[in-house]
Every structure is written in C-alpha cells, then in structure tokens.
Amino acid sequence: MKIAVLPGDGIGPEIVAQAVKVLNALNLEISMTEAPIGGAGYEVAGDPLPDATLQLAKDADAVLLGAVGDWKYDKLERHLRPERGLLRIRKELNLFANLRPALLYPELASASTLKPEVVSGLDIMIVRELTGDIYFGQPRGISTLENGEREGVNTMRYNESEIRRIGRVAFDIAMKRNKKVCSVDKANVLEATELWRQVMIELSAEYPEVELSHMYVDNAAMQLIRAPKQFDVMVTGNIFGDILSDEASMLTGSIGMLPSASLDANNKGMYEPSHGSAPDLAGKNVANPLATILSAAMMLRYTFNDEANAQRIESAVKKALALGFRTPDIWTEGTNKVGCAEMGDAVVASL
Numbered sequence: 001m002k003i004a005v006l007p008g009d010g011i012g013p014e015i016v017a018q019a020v021k022v023l024n025a026l027n028l029e030i031s032m033t034e035a036p037i038g039g040a041g042y043e044v045a046g047d048p049l050p051d052a053t054l055q056l057a058k059d060a061d062a063v064l065l066g067a068v069g070d071w072k073y074d075k076l077e078r079h080l081r082p083e084r085g086l087l088r089i090r091k092e093l094n095l096f097a098n099l100r101p102a103l104l105y106p107e108l109a110s111a112s113t114l115k116p117e118v119v120s121g122l123d124i125m126i127v128r129e130l131t132g133d134i135y136f137g138q139p140r141g142i143s144t145l146e147n148g149e150r151e152g153v154n155t156m157r158y159n160e161s162e163i164r165r166i167g168r169v170a171f172d173i174a175m176k177r178n179k180k181v182c183s184v185d186k187a188n189v190l191e192a193t194e195l196w197r198q199v200m201i202e203l204s205a206e207y208p209e210v211e212l213s214h215m216y217v218d219n220a221a222m223q224l225i226r227a228p229k230q231f232d233v234m235v236t237g238n239i240f241g242d243i244l245s246d247e248a249s250m251l252t253g254s255i256g257m258l259p260s261a262s263l264d265a266n267n268k269g270m271y272e273p274s275h276g277s278a279p280d281l282a283g284k285n286v287a288n289p290l291a292t293i294l295s296a297a298m299m300l301r302y303t304f305n306d307e308a309n310a311q312r313i314e315s316a317v318k319k320a321l322a323l324g325f326r327t328p329d330i331w332t333e334g335t336n337k338v339g340c341a342e343m344g345d346a347v348v349a350s351l
Ligand code: IPM
Pocket: 069, 083, 086, 087, 242, 274, 276
C-alpha cells in the first residue's frame, strides 16, 4: 500500500502525525511518503500543488491529507492560494465522490450544542459531489463592466453524467445502510439542480429497494438541526455539501470529529478531516486529531478493502473516548483534557 502523506498547513502537520502514528501501530505493509501542499507547497515550490506532490499523489494508492490554508496567504493571487492546491488535486485525481459520515459517539452526546435526545444515535452519511458545480463552473472571475463597476461571476453547472455517477455512489451506500437517500437541491430556483432532481429520480428506478426523497437545501439546513435522525444518506452538490457537512459536524459534538473520503471511480481516494487548517490553533498541541485518524480508518475501508483494521481504528477511538480522553473542543466537565499528541497516543494504546 502506497500512501502519499500531505500534511499541509496550520494544524495539518500535527493531526496527520497522529494518524500516521496510528497507521504505523497496525504493522501493515505500507509505505508513506510526505510532500507539501497548500501554503507549504507555495513556500517550497511557489505552487500550492507542486508538480512533485501531484505526481506522488498520482502514483500512490491513497492520499492522506491534513488541511490547507492560512490567513497569511489570503493576499496572494487566487491561483497561488492554498485552497487552489486542494481543489486542483481533487480535480486532477478525479475524486468526485466525497463521503462525510456524521456519526455521534455516545460519549460525546453532551459535547454537542444540541440536546442529547436530538442527536443520540445519529448516523448520517453525507455524499457530496466534489469536482463540479459552482466550484469549477465557467465562466468565473471578477471583471469591470462598461460603467466602471466591478462584477463577480461564478457559474453553477452540472451535466447528467456527473449527477448520475454521484447518485450511484449514494444509492450504493444506502443499499448497505438503511436504504434511504435524501437528495438535496434548490430545484425551485436553480435549473442546474432541477436537472439534478430529474436525474436522481431516473436513477432511482434502478434501486427499487431504496426510498428516495428530495429536500430543498434551505429546508435541509433547518431539518439537520430540528430532527437530524430522519436522515440516512444525503446526496448533494459541491457547494451545498460543503455547507451542510460543516453544519452536520456540529451535531457530532465538534467539527474535529468528522472524517472524509474523496473517491474516484476505482476507489482510489484522498482522506482528510472535513475541517480546515485552523491556523490559530497550529503548533499549540490542542487540535483534535480524531477526524484525521478516522479518515485513516476510511482509507483502510474504501481503498484497501481492509474492513477489519478500519474497525480496529474506529473501536480504538471509541475506547479512547470511553476512557475519558478529550481534546479541548470536545471537553466537558469530568473528562480528561489532553493535547493532540496525547489523544493520538490514547488511540494507539487502545488499538
Ligand atoms: C472542505 C473545505 C474546502 C471546500 C475549502 C478549504 C476549499 O471547506 O473541504 O469542505 O470548500 O471544499
């Protein structure tokens, strides 16, 4: 198993180090090679996705990524900014299917800002399309109109095949779960998502056992807070999925708990926490490494087909939580506040 390890910026290096520690503790035949991405790529190669990093990622079976971004790069031209490295690697590797499971560990019910009875037992899989939509649609840019006023333009667009392939991922996952797919769109206003809904309905004919429902994104945002347990699999486009997955993460106690997998058509994948680089927390040993550790578990499950070791990691995370270990973001009265590295150690000890 060849893994490209891309720590990135901010808290990226510290959380990735914990996931690497956990993977090493499993004594698998893996080779891991590190390379810079994001601001770190810009620093060494003047490019948020250096050629050598992209090549390493292409040659690897899977990519483990920390996070990219730091305010200090916000003034760079857009094509040099850290986020561009992330968006480009997703596109270059064709990682169109982003899986973001929002799962509440019972020990963390009181860490959520929602009432425990609203979130206990929560288990949602958000399937986010990752290589299309307004993130990549042309035309885009900022230009000056004839009257001298500036105009910003982005374009939401989806073609049928893009919708169908992400829909298939969602239906296939639902078949292994509770057989419910909720497709989230804004079909009442946006034609791109009206087509989205039509294609989902067409596709559902191939999955007679799966119950398909549709929800407008504004309502979905509200329902996630009102009654999140109504959802099994949610499938949606790039921008709505970006927003709803951050929202869903808070149901689980902290955005520091939400892993993700981004897969191509052959289950090659990039695995990263759903959260960002949190530059304000960097270097302080306070970040929560569990989303990254759980992303490593997803790597074993989806790319390496190693369900046993994926579950071993997930059980170890559960055990570390049951033993009371908490990073500051999930700390509650009566539990044991530890740093990023100590949380990694607690997971390794629990393996
Ligand atoms: C995410 C992040 C990225 C996105 C940013 C950093 C470009 O928010 O992975 O959810 O918008 O996709």
